Amino acid sequence: MIDFDVEFVRSQFPAFSDPSLQGFMHFENAGGSYACGQVIDRLDRYYRQTKLQPYYDFAPSRTAGEQMSEAQSRMAEWLNVGRDEVHFGPSTTQNTYVIAQALRAYLEPGDELIVTNQDHEANIGAWRRLEAEGMVVREWQVDPSSGELDPAGLEALLGERTRVVAFTHCSNIVGSVNPVRALTDRIHAAGALAFVDGVAYCPHGLPDLGALGADLYTFSLYKVFGPHLGVMYLGEALNRALPAQGHFFNANHAGKRFTPAGPDHAQVAAVNGVIDYFAAVLAHHAPDTPGEERSARIHQLFSDREQALLKPLLQFLDQHPRVRLVGRNTVEGRAPTVSFTVPGTPSHDLASRLGRRNIGVGVGNCYAYRLMQALDIDPEDGVIRTSLVHYTRENEVSQLIEALDQLI
Numbered sequence: 001m002i003d004f005d006v007e008f009v010r011s012q013f014p015a016f017s018d019p020s021l022q023g024f025m026h027f028e029n030a031g032g033s034y035a036c037g038q039v040i041d042r043l044d045r046y047y048r049q050t051k052l053q054p055y056y057d058f059a060p061s062r063t064a065g066e067q068m069s070e071a072q073s074r075m076a077e078w079l080n081v082g083r084d085e086v087h088f089g090p091s092t093t094q095n096t097y098v099i100a101q102a103l104r105a106y107l108e109p110g111d112e113l114i115v116t117n118q119d120h121e122a123n124i125g126a127w128r129r130l131e132a133e134g135m136v137v138r139e140w141q142v143d144p145s146s147g148e149l150d151p152a153g154l155e156a157l158l159g160e161r162t163r164v165v166a167f168t169h170c171s172n173i174v175g176s177v178n179p180v181r182a183l184t185d186r187i188h189a190a191g192a193l194a195f196v197d198g199v200a201y202c203p204h205g206l207p208d209l210g211a212l213g214a215d216l217y218t219f220s221l222y223k224v225f226g227p228h229l230g231v232m233y234l235g236e237a238l239n240r241a242l243p244a245q246g247h248f249f250n251a252n253h254a255g256k257r258f259t260p261a262g263p264d265h266a267q268v269a270a271v272n273g274v275i276d277y278f279a280a281v282l283a284h285h286a287p288d289t290p291g292e293e294r295s296a297r298i299h300q301l302f303s304d305r306e307q308a309l310l311k312p313l314l315q316f317l318d319q320h321p322r323v324r325l326v327g328r329n330t331v332e333g334r335a336p337t338v339s340f341t342v343p344g345t346p347s348h349d350l351a352s353r354l355g356r357r358n359i360g361v362g363v364g365n366c367y368a369y370r371l372m373q374a375l376d377i378d379p380e381d382g383v384i385r386t387s388l389v390h391y392t393r394e395n396e397v398s399q400l401i402e403a404l405d406q407l408i
């Protein structure tokens with residue numbers, strides 16, 4: 001195990017040295033992480049030097065276009081997929097919505113889609129709307145006590161007319177990592193497409209999408225230390241098969257078929273900053289890592305760190321007699337996103353009291369509304385969600401535990 005240099009990592013984030021944020025403890029990373037300096041510098045540079053229409057044949061425009069193309073190629077490399085399979089849109093919700101629009105003409109009445117009740121609504125609602133077109137939607141339900149999905153539940157729903165299964169790589173509430181490769185294999189064997197929401201997984205290391213086998217994989221860079229953009233991997237074959245959703249004259253342009261609005265140019269250029277950051281972390285911790293192992297090494301580095309941070313918090317919550325912990329009580333196979341309720345105490349009250357102590361946590365249903373219902377938690381009050389990432393400090397975790405101990 002490589003020694004993790006948290007001071008180096010924090011030095012890459014301007015937020016940690018900004019006077020306005022001194023003393024504040026950020027435990028709502030699942031909602032939005034801090035942006036690394038590399039991203040902020042890229043945005044600044046774009047706005048100062050190349051804030052004009054990209055891809056024309058004059059110098060600043062060429063430079064703008066080069067930065068955008070470079071971002072796409074580098075992101076594709078890190079995800080281990082083709083360059084034209086990576087699309088940038090305004091958000092995951094919107095990217096998903098566009099693909100759902102395309103499915104209206106691709107599917108036929110009576111075709112079946114399977115959605116879960118574990119997902120964020122972004123990966124449920126857009127597909128459910130297809131019921132209005134005559135498609136049939138089935139629900140793969142979580143275990144109401146653990147909040148976890150059992151693959152046997154999917155098995156019972158797969159049938160001859162199943163065309164799409166949409167599920168999450170990792171729930172933004174429960175935290176458990178679902179076995180994506182095993183699931184995509186099973187879904188493909190049933191002749192269906194696998195659509196995976198990776199939003200809650202990717203802040204903990206970008207996946208090897210080549211190995212995961214999803215047909216559609218989405219995530220949001222504002223939770224991965226970057227700009228407010230959604231990344232969508234759409235396999236080349238599916239891209240060709242679905243009807244284009246952009247302007248008619250762009251129908252043969254793979255990159256424009258499913259991003260009808262066009263992305264924010266400066267933010268696309270700033271995606272380079274996320275990759276620059278990962279590269280800097282690797283250069284500092286494991287400089288000899290071969291190119292093809294970069295994503296896996298970063299993932300391991302983050303995961304070892306996050307599990308060590310998570311352990312005491314999970315233990316505290318699990319053992320507290322007044323706390324109802326959501327999800328498993330072990331760090332293995334779990335992202336460091338931990339949700340809980342304190343029966344008898346409104347989650348919003350507790351979150352506000354933590355806020356007054358300069359501790360920021362998430363609260364509410366976090367748009368996993370159906371999951372709240374499945375867990376028999378009032379969706380309006382929801383859970384307290386504490387989410388950390390690799391830059392969180394040990395002493396922040398102990399201060400969070402101490403504050404919770406006093407307040408609960």
Ligand SMILES: Cc1ncc(COP(=O)(O)O)c(C=O)c1O
Nearest residue numbers: 091092093120122172199200220
């Ligand atoms: C698991 C999960 N999926 C999807 C989304 C939606 O992402 P976006 O805000 O980019 O639409 C979120 C946002 O919080 C999320 O946590």
